[in-house]
Amino acid sequence: AQRVTQPEKLLSVFKGAPVELKCNYSYSGSPELFWYVQYSRQRLQLLLRHISRESIKGFTADLNKGETSFHLKKPFAQEEDSAMYYCALRTSGSRLTFGEGTQLTVNP
Amino acid sequence: EAQVTQNPRYLITVTGKKLTVTCSQNMNHEYMSWYRQDPGLGLRQIYYSMNVEVTDKGDVPEGYKVSRKEKRNFPLILESPSPNQTSLYFCASSRWTSGSSYEQYFGPGTRLTVT
Numbered sequence: 001a002q003r004v005t006q007p008e009k010l011l012s013v014f015k016g017a018p019v020e021l022k023c024n025y026s027y028s029g030s031p032e033l034f035w036y037v038q039y040s041r042q043r044l045q046l047l048l049r050h051i052s053r054e055s056i057k058g059f060t061a062d063l064n065k066g067e068t069s070f071h072l073k074k075p076f077a078q079e080e081d082s083a084m085y086y087c088a089l090r091t092s093g094s095r096l097t098f099g100e101g102t103q104l105t106v107n108p
Numbered sequence: 109e110a111q112v113t114q115n116p117r118y119l120i121t122v123t124g125k126k127l128t129v130t131c132s133q134n135m136n137h138e139y140m141s142w143y144r145q146d147p148g149l150g151l152r153q154i155y156y157s158m159n160v161e162v163t164d165k166g167d168v169p170e171g172y173k174v175s176r177k178e179k180r181n182f183p184l185i186l187e188s189p190s191p192n193q194t195s196l197y198f199c200a201s202s203r204w205t206s207g208s209s210y211e212q213y214f215g216p217g218t219r220l221t222v223t
Binding site for chain 2: 006009043044045046049051052086088093094095096097098099100101
């Protein structure tokens with residue numbers, strides 16, 4: 001069965017510092033991975049997906065099949081990045097498995 | 109404006125009283141899903157649908173029913189709600205477009221309390 005693990009429930013960094021949110025997955029097939037963000041009192045939004053290899057709001061994520069990881073990175077964190085971040089794995093159609101989420105706080 | 113709407117946004121009910129949470133999207137998306145969000149557990153998929161009359165179970169389908177009679181609507185039905193179904197529920201719709209582009213939108217959430 002597929003599984004997504006985000007080992008850090010809480011992550012706190014200072015403004016301007018690099019940030020990395022960890023995501024590990026287990027899946028026997030070919031994975032498609034996503035990062036979602038949920039700002040306070042807002043609905044969930046798609047941040048990026050590994051297939052598109054894009055950078056959104058300065059965030060990037062690389063799929064490492066050898067380590068079964070899809071960590072989210074940003075070189076210089078901003079206060080507006082404070083939010084809950086979810087990693088998710090798509091296995092078919094709209095079948096999505098989410099991780100438990102990481103609450104990122106960027107301190108001034 | 110592209111949007112996913114859910115109603116009601118807040119609901120307090122009693123154990124065993126059937127309820128329906130509606131979800132509607134205006135983007136002609138094929139795929140729709142329901143999730144519940146619980147502290148420490150993240151989002152867990154309840155049911156999903158790949159098109160009209162095509163639905164399948166997610167990770168936590170017990171105690172829930174869905175239907176997809178029209179492309180735009182995907183209601184979530186709790187036939188006999190129990191307190192362990194107290195949660196924040198999200199509906200989502202999505203589609204893959206040409207060139208493997210992907211768009212997905214979530215609804216605003218429905219906070220359900222079952223006493």
